[in-house]
Amino acid sequence: MTIIPLLIVFGIIGVAVAIVGIFRPSLGLLVFLAIYFIQPGEIVPALAPFRLELTYGVSLFAAFLRRRASVLGPTLISNRILLSSLLLLGSACLSIPFAVWRGGAWNGMLGLAKLIVLLLLVSRLIETNRQMRNVLWLLVAVLLYFAGTGLFAYAHGDYYTLRYSLGNLDRARGLNSLAGGPNELAGLILALLPFVIALFRCTKNLLIVLLLFASGGLALTAMVLTGSRSAIIGLAFVVFYSVFTSRHKFMSLVGCLVLSAVIWFSMPSAYQQRFLTVKSYAAGGQLDDSNTYRLEIWQAGWRMFFDHPVLGVGASQFPTAFGTVYSRKTHGAWMNPHNLFLQLACELGIIGLIAFAYFLVQLIKTLRSTLRVAEQCAAHFNYQISLACGAVLLAVSVISVVGHSLYRPYWYLLGGMLVANRSILASKLRQSVLRSSKPAKLWSFQDEPRLAPGATCAGKPAC
Secondary structure, X not given: OOHHHHHHHHHHHHHHHHHHHHHOHHHHHHHHHHHHHHOHHHHOHHHHHHOHHHHHHHHHHHHHHXXXXXXXXXXXXXXXXXXXXXXXXXXXXXXXXXXXXXXXHHHHHHHHHHHHHHHHHHHHHOOOHHHHHHHHHHHHHHHHHHHHHHHHHHHOOOOEEEEEOOEEEEEOOOOOHHHOOHHHXXXXXXXXXHHHHHHHHOOOOHHHHHHHHHHHHHHHHHHHHHOOHHHHHHHHHHHHHHHHOOOOHHHHHHHHHHHHHHHHHOOOHHHHHHHHHHHHHHOOOOOOHHHHHHHHHHHHHHHHHHHOOOOOOOOOXXXXXXXXXXXXXXXXXXXXXXXXXXXXXXXXXXXXXXXXXXXXXXHHHHHHHHHHHHHHHOOHHHHHHHHHHHHHHHHHHHHOOOOOOOOOOHHHHHHHHHHHHHHHHHHHHHHHHHHOOOOOOOOOOOXXXXXXOOOOOOOOOOO
């Protein structure tokens, strides 16, 4: 009985903070991210019809626009990451009239719209390095939430049991739809880990270092217990990338090797055997039932694409089309595509493929430019953010080979962080140009950022 009053008190406090956040966008962004990742509509089903994430996000962005009307001008439209995300949303809208299930495609479009709102808010409401750091700490808290609740549920018998050729495997999973399956939980942890590394590299406080190290250890434990092979491969890429971009490459390599050995030898044998199947498949070994069925799904996906090449079967409607038509069964399972390229091609057609390809190209171009400028500016914090975004891009690309990541938050959080980081660097460059004794053209948002001749970035490194 004592829990209910506490929930009421926390609910009242949460509502009050959310209202204040509408008038203080930097706080509102933290509230929005907390709402988005915790998914209160799933914890309290009565809140689900209100679509809290979308409603609060749109309200927050509308309040921000009222104070900054100029954002609707060249800044919002000319930035190519924001523009390409809106084009992707447009392709989802176009797919609705031609979808195999229009109501489902409408819901899929709304889900994508919520992710675009996430991108817009992160990109526009982070204006300083202090605000960026606050967001990073919130992401650390989100990581701890998902890893901690996943491990708690696992310890109390709430897990996904996989039955395959090597026997039964109990796999950790999350508590809400963002991490409801083992692969989803592992992918979310993998996408957030690089930001923990960025904070780790930007602090000298021993207590904070220990906290971040413990957070990473908890997250890795949860990831291992998911049994997700794609996430472990993605983690290997992140580790090599982090070693390569470290200032102390040899020590980083030694530390990663020691940590990898500790994780491997402390891992239960059932999980070791599952991860070793990747080596067996690479050597030409026989696929298990799960991967054999995945190949069948991919083959069906190609038939689906050639039947609906331009606008696809509708946003998020691959499972519907597969279960009702392409599984070649009267009542087939509604299976997901397990591949991002196939998901785009089948659900949004060639139009969606072009829009996402444009989006991906702009992510890479923005990442390259921010890395170069942050290094020139000696803006250590912004440089580490750029490196973290590069690690996220690499990791998400790897898991998207065998995962359907279009409606998961990875790409859109990444896009928002890249745009925000670039905007902060643009402000530094403008200050350097104004302080420079040599005339130079001010850097505009759509131009490739570069230092003015003889200029240096104003201010001290953020770390």
